[in-house]
Amino acid sequence: MTQNLYVTGAERGSGKSVIVLAMMDILSGHDGRIGFFRPVIRSPESHDELAQLISERYQLDFPPEAMYGCTSDVARELIAADRYADLLKVVLEKFRLLESQCDRVLCAGTDYSGGYSALELDFNADVANNLGTFVLPVVRGSGRSNAEISDAATAFIKSLQERQCDVMAAIINRVPTVQLESLRLWASAQPGFGLPVYVVAEEPSLARPTVGDIAKGLDCRVLYGEAEQLNRQVHAFKVAAMQIPNFLDHLETGSLVITPGDRADIILASLMSWPSTAYPQISGLLLTGDLQLEPQLERLVAGLGKPPFAVLGCAADSFTTAMDVNRVGAVLAPEDEHKIAAALGVVESGIDLAQLEQLLATGHSTRVTPLMFEHELLRRAKVRPQHIVLPEGNDARILRAAEILLLRGVARVTLLGDPETVRQHIQALGLQLDEVEIVDPRESGLRARYADSYYEIRRHKGISRDMAFDTISDVSYFGTMMVHHGDADGMVSGAVHTTQHTIRPAFEIIKTRPGVSIVSSVFLMCLEDRVLVYGDCAVNPDPDAAQLADIAVSSAASARLFGIEPRIAMLSYSTGDSGKGAAVEKVREATRIARTRQPDLKIEGPIQYDAAVDASVASAKLPDSRIAGSATVFIFPDLNTGNNTYKAVQRSSGAVAIGPVLQGLNKPVNDLSRGCTVTDIVNTVAITAIQAQLED
Numbered sequence: 001m002t003q004n005l006y007v008t009g010a011e012r013g014s015g016k017s018v019i020v021l022a023m024m025d026i027l028s029g030h031d032g033r034i035g036f037f038r039p040v041i042r043s044p045e046s047h048d049e050l051a052q053l054i055s056e057r058y059q060l061d062f063p064p065e066a067m068y069g070c071t072s073d074v075a076r077e078l079i080a081a082d083r084y085a086d087l088l089k090v091v092l093e094k095f096r097l098l099e100s101q102c103d104r105v106l107c108a109g110t111d112y113s114g115g116y117s118a119l120e121l122d123f124n125a126d127v128a129n130n131l132g133t134f135v136l137p138v139v140r141g142s143g144r145s146n147a148e149i150s151d152a153a154t155a156f157i158k159s160l161q162e163r164q165c166d167v168m169a170a171i172i173n174r175v176p177t178v179q180l181e182s183l184r185l186w187a188s189a190q191p192g193f194g195l196p197v198y199v200v201a202e203e204p205s206l207a208r209p210t211v212g213d214i215a216k217g218l219d220c221r222v223l224y225g226e227a228e229q230l231n232r233q234v235h236a237f238k239v240a241a242m243q244i245p246n247f248l249d250h251l252e253t254g255s256l257v258i259t260p261g262d263r264a265d266i267i268l269a270s271l272m273s274w275p276s277t278a279y280p281q282i283s284g285l286l287l288t289g290d291l292q293l294e295p296q297l298e299r300l301v302a303g304l305g306k307p308p309f310a311v312l313g314c315a316a317d318s319f320t321t322a323m324d325v326n327r328v329g330a331v332l333a334p335e336d337e338h339k340i341a342a343a344l345g346v347v348e349s350g351i352d353l354a355q356l357e358q359l360l361a362t363g364h365s366t367r368v369t370p371l372m373f374e375h376e377l378l379r380r381a382k383v384r385p386q387h388i389v390l391p392e393g394n395d396a397r398i399l400r401a402a403e404i405l406l407l408r409g410v411a412r413v414t415l416l417g418d419p420e421t422v423r424q425h426i427q428a429l430g431l432q433l434d435e436v437e438i439v440d441p442r443e444s445g446l447r448a449r450y451a452d453s454y455y456e457i458r459r460h461k462g463i464s465r466d467m468a469f470d471t472i473s474d475v476s477y478f479g480t481m482m483v484h485h486g487d488a489d490g491m492v493s494g495a496v497h498t499t500q501h502t503i504r505p506a507f508e509i510i511k512t513r514p515g516v517s518i519v520s521s522v523f524l525m526c527l528e529d530r531v532l533v534y535g536d537c538a539v540n541p542d543p544d545a546a547q548l549a550d551i552a553v554s555s556a557a558s559a560r561l562f563g564i565e566p567r568i569a570m571l572s573y574s575t576g577d578s579g580k581g582a583a584v585e586k587v588r589e590a591t592r593i594a595r596t597r598q599p600d601l602k603i604e605g606p607i608q609y610d611a612a613v614d615a616s617v618a619s620a621k622l623p624d625s626r627i628a629g630s631a632t633v634f635i636f637p638d639l640n641t642g643n644n645t646y647k648a649v650q651r652s653s654g655a656v657a658i659g660p661v662l663q664g665l666n667k668p669v670n671d672l673s674r675g676c677t678v679t680d681i682v683n684t685v686a687i688t689a690i691q692a693q694l695e696d
Contacts, residue, residue, distance in 0.1 A: 003360060004099070004133040005168070008109030008124040010156040014140040015173040017050050017332055018206060020108045021340065022347035023136065024054055026357060029375030032103025036060055039069040039091045039127045040110050049331055050108055056334035062098065069094045069127075079119075092130050107133060125163040134168035134359075135160055141175035142202055146183050149175070157193055168359050169195050171351065174202045200350035205342050205432070208233040209330045211284040211310045214256060217328035218314050218321065220286065223293075224301065225310025231336045232283040232309065232430040239322050240266045248273065253280040258321055261291030261313060271301070274308040281427065282309060286325075290315040308428070337400065337678070338432060341407035349409065353379070370526035370656045374683055376563060381410045381689040386489035388685050388692075389482050391475035392496045393417030393438060396429060401681035403431045410682070411689045414439055414488060416475040441478035450481040457509060480505035483667045489692035492684050494672035499538060503662065506669040513666045518543065520551040521660035521671075522558050523646050524687075527653060533559045533566070533633040537642035538660035538671065548590035552635045553598055554663040559633050561690065568594075569612035569631035570605020571641070575621045579606065587637055602627055609634070609645075658683050661691075668692050 007023055009016040027034050036055065041048040044065065051067050054060065060067075069091030078087040099105050109124040128135045137160055139153045153172055160167050170193070175183055180201055187197040212230035215222055222230070235254030240247050244265055251257075251273060259266040267287070273279040287293075290313065293301070301307070314321055332339055388405075392398050393415030399422075402413045415422055419438040426433045441447060447469070454477070455468035463471075471477050476497060482488040493502045503519070512519055520543075522535040535555040536543070543551060548570070556566035572587040573579065584606050591605035604612070604627035611621045611628050618629030636642030650657045658680065660671050668691035670684050 004105045004107065004131060005136055005360065006107040006109060006124070006128040006131065006133040007136045007138060008128070009112065009138045009140070010121065010152065011140060012112045013142065013174075014138045015200075015206070016108065016111075016138045017053075018343045018347060019136070019138050019171055019173060019200075020050060020106065021053065021057075021332060021343055022351075024058055024106055025344055025375065026353070026360065027104055027106055028058055029357075029379065030104065030361070033101065034058065034060070035062060035098045035102035035105040036067055037069075037095055037098055037105050037107045038067065039095075039107070039123070040072055040075050041068045043071050043073070049333075053332050053334050054106075057340070062101070066094075066098050088126060088130060091127055095131055105131075105133075107131065121159065122163070125160055125165050128165055129163070133166070135165045136168055137170045139170065139172045141172050141179070141183070141199075146179055146186065149179075149183060150186055153187075153197065157195075157197075167193075167195055169356065170197045171200055172197065173200045175199055176202050196352065196355060198351040198356075200347055203342055203346040205233060206332075206339060206346075207330050208235060208254075209328050210234065210333070210336060210339075211256065211312070212333065212336075213331050214284075214286065214325055214328050215310075215312050216331075218312075218316075218324055220312040220314045223287070223311040223313050224307040225284070225312075226306070227335055228429055229284065229307065229310040231333075231338065233339075234283050237322060237325050238282075239318055240270075241318070244269045248279060251280050251282060253282075255280070255282045256284050256286055256325070257282055258286045258288060258318055258325070260289045260318055261287035261293065262289070264294060264297050267293075267297065268300075271304070271308065283430075284310040284312065286312045286314065286321065288314055288316060288318045288321045337404060338407075338430075341404045342432075345407040345409060348382075370528075370531070373524070373526055373531045373562075374679075377683055377686040377690065378408060378410055380693075381686040382408070384693050385409060385411050386689040386692040387412040387414065387487075388688055389414045389416065389479045389488040389491045390685075391416040391479040391491065391493045393422045393475075394425060395495050396425065397676065397678050397681060398495055399426055399429055399431055399433065400678045401685065402436060403433055404678070404682050405685055406433070406436065411685055413437070413685075414482070416441060416479055439478075441475055442473045444478070446482075446485075446487065447472055447478070450478065450485070453481060453485070454509065474505075476501055477505045477509075480509050480669060483669060484509050489695065490668035490670070490688040492670050492672060492681065492688050494670075495674060495676050495681065498674075499660075499671050502671045503539070503669065506662070506665055510666050510669060512664050516554060516664040517550050518547045519662060519664040520554055521662050522555050523657050523659035524562065524661065525646065525649060526656040526658065527649075528655075530632075531562075531564055532631075533564060534642060534646050535633070535635055535663075536639065537636060537646045538639070539662070541639045543638070545586045545589035546593055548586065548635065548637065549593035549597065550664075552590065552594045552603065552633075553601070555633050555635060556598075556601060556603075558661060558663050561694070562687070564632050566602065566633045567627045567631050568601060568603040568605075568633040568635060569607050569609075569627060570594075570603065570635050571609055571612065572606030572637060573608065574606055575608045575611045575628075576606070578621075583637060590635075604628055604631070605635075607631075658687065661687055667695060 007020050110120045184199045234256045238255045238257050240259035388411045414437045422438050451469040451472045455465050479491045520536040521538040522533050525532045536551050559566040570587050570591045587606040610617045612631040615629035622628040668688045670688045
């Protein structure tokens with residue numbers, strides 16, 4: 001039976017949206033198609049912000065009108081006409097249409113924005129009951145004493161239970177840090193509820209609007225600025241009506257400066273304060289009065305290139321604008337990865353994920369989607385967080401990924417590079433990486449020790465001590481040596497450097513593990529409804545039969561490591577005994593060697609790709625095979641075939657290709673594509689951390 005969940009608050013300010021986001025992240029790790037539904041929205045034209053966030057982040061392919069029951073105007077009309085039952089019917093009929101297309105549906109209750117709190121509590125309970133969902137109530141903790149919080153939680157839970165709701169668990173959200181411990185002790189001692197009660201800490205950054213939130217809330221024009229500038233948080237508002245000396249003395253970090261559009265002096269002072277280390281860094285500039293910049297000033301700003309912060313413009317005067325900005329609330333936007341990571345991190349640290357997932361689970365399927373796979377990667381990496389070194393500390397993608405990894409608690413991260421330069425990049429991107437470790441290989445006290453080790457390893461190749469000392473200043477060699485000495489558990493590189501630059505130090509220093517003759521790689525190919533393993537598509541140009549067998553055995557182990565049952569297809573241009581020739585014989589011999597080494601392997605070869613994946617083709621070509629038609633691990637005969645195939649599948653099917661994941665090394669080092677995304681980096685670090693867990 002489909003398991004649906006209804007998240008509802010008892011009032012405004014509960015932080016329900018953050019909990020909904022976290023629940024969607026958990027549900028995305030389960031089998032099946034997930035839907036999102038809101039019983040009532042303000043209007044179709046206003047675009048429900050929570051529905052937009054969930055739809056975009058989790059790539060839901062439902063039209064907006066399919067994800068809500070009715071508008072608030074329709075709801076009010078039906079209630080006023082004493083047609084409450086009809087209102088429930090309208091909502092439930094829309095829900096059933098969505099539910100029929102889904103395996104699970106996450107519902108978010110009303111926002112308590114209409115001033116009818118008592119009615120909304122009943123409405124949410126009635127909707128949840130008629131939908132047959134579990135209910136997850138969210139109670140506001142901010143601005144309350146522990147006694148007030150416990151009273152509110154008790155009243156809300158009992159109210160829902162009295163209305164016959166199936167309450168799965170409860171969450172007390174936005175609790176100040178100083179109240180956490182005592183409140184958690186209270187929550188753990190409440191057997192009368194018959195359900196777990198989780199306590200989630202307040203995360204101040206979630207309550208701060210971004211410059212983009214201000215722009216949307218006040219209908220401002222974005223005069224200058226890109227997505228990263230608009231995502232900067234606003235810590236305070238400063239109305240600049242003073243002369244420059246006094247204005248500068250009142251600047252605070254994260255301020256949004258509000259000033260008339262004709263105050264060229266304030267505008268120039270704000271621009272000049274950004275690169276200066278003598279003054280705090282502001283978040284943005286809001287120009288009032290609908291005043292145009294003077295042409296000379298426009299040319300000056302344009303000549304700066306990429307603006308250091310966003311510049312907004314609005315029609316209202318400065319006084320009105322100063323009043324209005326205080327009414328703009330923080331929004332979780334799909335493009336704001338910092339806030340999303342912070343939100344998920346704080347919720348995940350306050351709830352028992354394993355317990356909650358057990359409550360949500362209703363069955364198991366062998367189908368694995370990309371979202372399920374990525375969710376499982378992060379979950380497993382977080383079980384025992386590992387220390388991963390990222391040599392390319394100057395790359396913006398690496399820095400953004402590092403922030404997400406730290407906020408989500410996936411791994412401990414060390415960045416390599418000049419600390420001052422890296423910090424400048426972090427500041428320019430507006431990232432929260434104050435605690436990250438940054439190491440300069442040229443200045444590190446470990447350089448001499450690493451150079452001595454490298455000299456001993458490579459002296460037989462004619463390397464001198466001076467050459468070893470120079471070599472270790474390279475970030476790839478330094479990072480690899482950190483892993484070799486146990487100063488890091490794994491390394492991920494390649495966003496900037498070539499594959500050769502990334503893996504050569506590993507070949508020289510870390511070397512292959514016992515019983516493995518060759519280092520190889522796999523790509524984890526996340527298709528729409530499953531994850532396949534492709535090897536080797538990145539390292540070995542033309543492996544011989546013994547090496548190909550080694551790649552098959554290593555790839556099977558990698559598949560098991562990531563929860564994929566290995567059914568190995570040794571690919572060739574012929575299937576079974578139908579073909580002859582050196583290339584086919586190599587695959588046939590490799591299959592024989594692999595079977596000899598590991599008799600329990602489920603392996604078939606030589607076999608063509610269509611026979612490996614298509615049951616109808618398999619029944620004609622290899623009717624007695626246990627593997628044909630259902631292969632999960634594909635071993636390509638050479639690099640030319642493998643590299644072209646994985647890219648063809650990736651580009652033509654829209655599959656997510658994670659990798660290459662190196663296998664066969666004594667310790668984990670993994671390569672990135674130079675075209676990698678932030679998500680690719682996060683996934684690869686999680687994979688590396690999981691590999692490192694095996695070394696514990």
